[in-house]
Amino acid sequence: MDETSLRVDRRGDRVIAMLSRPDARNAISQRMIDELHALCGELEDDPRTLILAGADGVFASGADIAELRSRGAADARRGINTHAFARIAALPMPVIAAVDGYALGGGAELAYAADIRIGTPRLRIGNPETGLGIIAAAGATWRLPAIVGEARAAEMLLTGRILDGAEAREWGLVSSLHDPADLLAAADALADRIAANDPLATRHTKTALHAAAHPAAELELQAELFESAEKERRMTDFLERRGR
Known part of the structure; x- marks a missing residue:
């Protein structure tokens, strides 16, 4: 068993989680799923932007086939990866997937759960599951x-x-491409732009993006923000900068 499947770098306004199973091209194992759940628990209690990336030029080559082959119907109904990825998608603050190299099967589905995906020219992303x-x-x-x-x-x-x-960029699956050496810096730059904004407004924007009922959900979220001190402060600063 891997000692750890995630390398986690915690910073003030963000967390960088590096998938790291070098002997298995970062294939998603039960151990990795457990560690992702633990990280989600942390970010649910202390919301910060999450950057997901993969070590050694690979995001995630897929689910761990050796584990997957032995799973039966009961395991399928448990939704082992499904529930972990849903939890990632539902995190309060944005999730950025910095995707390099292979992102296949479960690795692609993990990237799909992010709010923002960026990649590299050598990205290879898709779902070959029916072939298995x-x-x-x-x-x-x-x-x-x-x-x-x-x-x-x-x-x-x-x-x-x-x-x-x-x-992937042409199809809108990733929003931008970067040299592999610059990929994490590009993800950090996105996190910087997010951090410059009001955290509550950012959280409510993400909630609205995922809401099932429009426009009622947006109106309720906006109503809360219209009463916030941060909205008053930021709009006052804006008007003062314009000299009004």
Whole structure:
């Protein structure tokens, strides 16, 4: 068993979690899932932006096939990866996936659970599950259509097509591409921009993005913000800078 599957760097306004199983190309094991749950618990109690990345030029090559092969129907119904990725998606503050190299199967589904995805030209992302006799059941069938559209999601999931970095950017699966050496710095720059904004407004914006009922959800969230001292302070500062 790995000593640890995540290397976690905790900073004041963000946490960087590096998937690290070098002997398995960062394949997602039960141990990694357990550690992701523990990290989610920490970020639910102390909300900060989360940056997810992979060590050694690979995000995550997929689920651990050796573990997956031995799982049966009861394991499928437990939704081992599904519940962990749903928890990541529901974190109070934004999640940024910095995706380099392979992000396949469960690795792709982990990236889909992020709010923002950035990549590199050598990115290879997709869901080859049907070639292994299973389906992508940890979020791809509902998150991927929301990201790239129904037609493109169907092509990826039904054919097992793997996108390279340029295709992923063209399809809107990642918002930008960076040299591998610059990828974490680009993720940090996004986290810096997030940190410059009001944390409560950021959290409410994320809630609104995931809300099932529009526009009622946005109006209630906005109502709370309209009464906040931070809104008053920031708008006063803005007006003073404009000389009004």
